[in-house]
Amino acid sequence: GxxxxxxxxxxxxxxxxxxxxxxxxxxxxxxxxxxxxxxxxxxxxxxxxxxxxxxxxxxxxxxxxxxxxxxxxxxxxxxxxxxxGSGSNLRTPSCCIGKARCEWALYDTQEMCYEMTNYYQDELHRPAFPYKFKFKFDGCPNGCVASIARSDMSFIGTWRDDIRIDQAAVQAYINGEYAPNAGAHAGKDWGKFDIKKEVLDLCPTKCMWMEGGELKIDNAECT
Ligand code: SF4
The missing domain is CATH 3.30.70.2500 (Alpha-Beta Plaits)
Incomplete structure (x- = not known):
């Protein structure tokens, strides 16, 4: 007030x-x-x-x-x-658009936000903390609700297991059977697809390499 x-x-x-x-x-x-x-x-x-x-x-x-x-x-x-929620309580939890409209969603952010909102109703409506507290739910590390910057407890979707690689598809890209970038830059001749220049070298942690004709990924280093 x-x-x-x-x-x-x-x-x-x-x-x-x-x-x-x-x-x-x-x-x-x-x-x-x-x-x-x-x-x-x-x-x-x-x-x-x-x-x-x-x-x-x-x-x-x-x-x-x-x-x-x-x-x-x-x-x-x-x-x-x-x-x-307002004041020194649990503030209204919020989530990214998640799987309702986003292909990157790794869990159902809306469902989780809804569950947590209901479970913590008392904490949301009756200020009992010394300071405000926030939950936010990002479906993947792109972080569209900025859960790390804007909440006290961030929930971020991530991989639960090792990354699965379709080696036949990797070869198809290398051999030019699939258009790089889904054909987004097809209007200009960029030359032959170069997996090293266009994929492997762009990874900030250098977690990928080719070995014996196969793509390898060091899962622990994948960002
Ligand atoms: S955080 Fe990830 S899943 Fe959520 S809207 Fe952004 S890109 Fe999509």
Whole structure:
């Protein structure tokens, strides 16, 4: 909650509370929901929204104390939307778009975010910590929700076993049967595909090499 120190001089912002709503996993909305949210906030608040805060929540900016309970009731009972975490508690967990739309997802980030949000409801809604605490779920090391930088406990999808190599496909690339980069640069003649120059030497940890005509990968060194 926020109150002005000078309510007589600035009566229209004597109160300026923010409300956090728990965003849906990966921030998928339909237009009905967004219209209801805008109507609610035009009626009971300033009409200004922040989609989204760095925690991930939908943030409704600016309302007065007497509006808080009606907003809570409308959001939770009519719109089926929970409030988010704020203050010294577990903040609203958030996840990348994951396997809903991303080919790199190595686990179901939305499912995990949903489970953890439900499991830790008390910690989310009743501040009991000395400081805020955040979970974030990245489906792979590309880190689209920046879980390392922006949370206290990051969950990042990674390989569970050794990388599997289709040696026949590697040979097909080397022999020119498959277009390099899926044909993305086919408009220009770049010369013959060079696995050393175009793949092996580009690895920052130099974890790959050719041996006896086969591609080898030192799994522990793979980034
Ligand atoms: S973190 Fe990985 S899985 Fe998640 S959206 Fe980004 S690239 Fe896709």
């Amino acid at each position: 926020r109150y002005s120190d000078l309510p007589e001089r600035f009566p229209s912002i004597a109160h300026f509370h923010s409300v956090r709503l728990n965003q849906p996993a990966s921030k998928f909305y339909n237009t009905d929901f967004l219209k209801s949210l805008c109507d609610l906030w035009n009626y009971r608040g300033s009409g200004m929204l922040n989609l989204h805060g760095s925690t991930g929540d939908i943030i409704l900016l600016g309302t007065t104390t007497e509006q808080l309970e009606p907003i809570f009731f409308e959001v939770t009972h009519v719109m089926d939307q929970d409030i988010g």
